[in-house]
Every structure is written in C-alpha cells, then in structure tokens.
Amino acid sequence: MPLPHVTKLFSIVDCKITALTADPVGGSATYAASSVDIPGIQELAISGSIQSKTLRGDNTLLDTSSYIDGVTASAKHALLSLDALAAMFGGTVTDSGSTPAQKAAWDLTATSALTYFKIEGVTPPGGSSLIAGDVHVTLWKCQLSKFPDLGFAQDDYRIPSFEVSAVPLASTGKWIGITLNETAVSIP
Template sequence: MPLQRFTRVYGIQDAKIAPLTADPASGTPTYGALIDVPGIKSFEVSGDIEVKTLRGDNGKLATNATISNIQVQVTHAKVSLDVLAAIVGGTVTDSGTTPAQKTAWDLTKDTATFPPFKLEGVTPANGVDLIGGDYHTVLHKLTLSSFPDLGFAEEDFRIASFTADADPLLSNGKWISAVINETAVAIS
C-alpha cells in the first residue's frame, strides 16, 4: 500500500545548499558539494500567481492562472562564509597559524556573481505523521533576490537570513519537490 500523501510538518532540523554547476537543456543537472546552513531556524516557501480574466458579453468568460514566481526566505542562527560564497559569490580564504589563524570572505565587484544553487530542508525524524519518517523540501534552482541580512545586534544574537527566487531547471523543468519519507533520510 502506498504512503499517505499528506502529513503534519513539525520543525526543521537541517538545511543544505549546493551550487548548481550545470543545467543542460537535454541532460541532467549537476551540483557541487553540499554546504550546511548552520543553525537553521526557518525555511519558508511562497509564490506568486498571475491571474488573467477574459471578459466579454458583459460577463466573465474564463480565467487562466500561471505561476510567476516561487520564493524562499531562510533564517539561520550562524553566519557561514561558505554559504555566502555559494549564494552571493566572492572567495573564502584561510590564512595564518595558531594562535593567529583567520578565515575571510571577500566580495568584489568582479566576484559578486549571484550563482544559482539548490536548497534542501528537512524535518527531524518523527516530524511527520509517520513514526521514524521525515519531510524534505527541495528548491532545485535558486538565485538570491536580495542581499543577505548580516550585521550585529546590540545585546542580542544577530540572526542571518536570505531570500531567493526559484527558476525551473532547464534539464527537467523542476522548480520544487516536496517528499515524505517513510524512514528518515539525510539530505543528499
């Protein structure tokens, strides 16, 4: 018997991004290594629908609707230089020796490329109706739509966030996938 096609969704345990390295129109998309979004707090997907109404004979004759945008808003508790490089561009470099090591993300006008990336989030095991199962949401091709929220907060933790817009993959047309697993699986 197949799994039920509905579930409650409780919590988010993990989220990872992967740079989209190829999306051939007649092939298979390929992605770079997974990068953890540290301290994931929320992963909210929304969309816009454009509706056209045909009127005539003094009345409504037809309605047509199309998706005009799918967007994701992500908040996370820790800043990751690797995530910044993957979604904005720039380079991350490590230098020095203990006790003076440092790692730096540098963005220049030439390296601010806003490369496409995949984002996947998952509930904890048992975060769904199925005991031991989980729920994944995958956005297959995203591009940052506003600069990430960074900075500091007086006498408080600063929460990082970013917003990205989805495009369908050229290779298979996928925008978003929602998957219910009977047994929890790691992001891949």
C-alpha cells in the same frame, strides 16, 4: 501499502545549499559534489505568486487562466557561514595563519556574481506524521533575490537571513520537490 500523502510539518533540523553547475535544455541538471550547510537553521519559508487573467465578452465572463508567476523562499539561521556566503555569491574562503593567529576570510568583491544553487530543508525524524520518517523540501534552482541580513545587534544575537527567487530547471521544468520518507534520510 503506499505511504499516506498527507503529513504534519514540525520543525526543521537541517538545510543545505548545493551549487548548480549545469542546466542544459533537454539534458540533466548537475550539481556540485558537496553541499554547504546552513548552520543553525531556524526557518525555511516558501511562497509563490500566481497571475490570473480573465476573458470577458458579451457582458459576461468567458474564461479565466492562471499561471505561476514566481516562487520565493526565505531562510533564517543562527550562525554565520562564510562557506554559505561563498556558495551564494561566489568567491572562496581563505584560511591563513597558525595558532594562535589563524584567520578565515571571505570577501564580496566587484567581480562577485550571484550563482544558482539548490536549497533543501528537512524536518527531524518525527517531524512528519511518519514516526521514524521525515519530509524534504527542495527548490531546484534559485538565486539570492535580496542581500542577506548580516551584521550585529546590541546586547542580543544577530540572526542572519537570506531570500531567494526560484526558477524552473531548464532541463526538467522542476521548481519545487517535496519528498516524504518512511525512514528519515539525511540531506546529502
């Protein structure tokens, strides 16, 4: 018996981004061998916009045509990740020193370039209508569309966040993928 095609969506337990390394027309998209965790993920919200055009003539509506104009997503996460910033902006995280003076540093530079990446979020087991299952949502090709919210807050935690714009893969035309798993599967 096939899985039902309807489910609840409760909570998010993991979210990762993976650098897109190639997306040739007529070929296959390839991604980096390892993903970068978005630590303390709290929310992954996806929305889109649709343009609708109408054709009028003879004082009546003759036709209408609509198309997807864009897909966006935003993420909130509890912990700052230098590795995630490097994956989104480029650059590397540099580790130096020795205990008790170790350092980890990442810099945004004049040559930093926004990169394309895949973002994938997943519900916890039981976060879907399938008792031991989960739901994965993937945006296959996206890029930052707004500078991440970083910094500090007086007497409170600062919740980092970022926004992305998605485009379809040149290789397959895919924008978003949603997978319901009968048994929960970790994001690779």
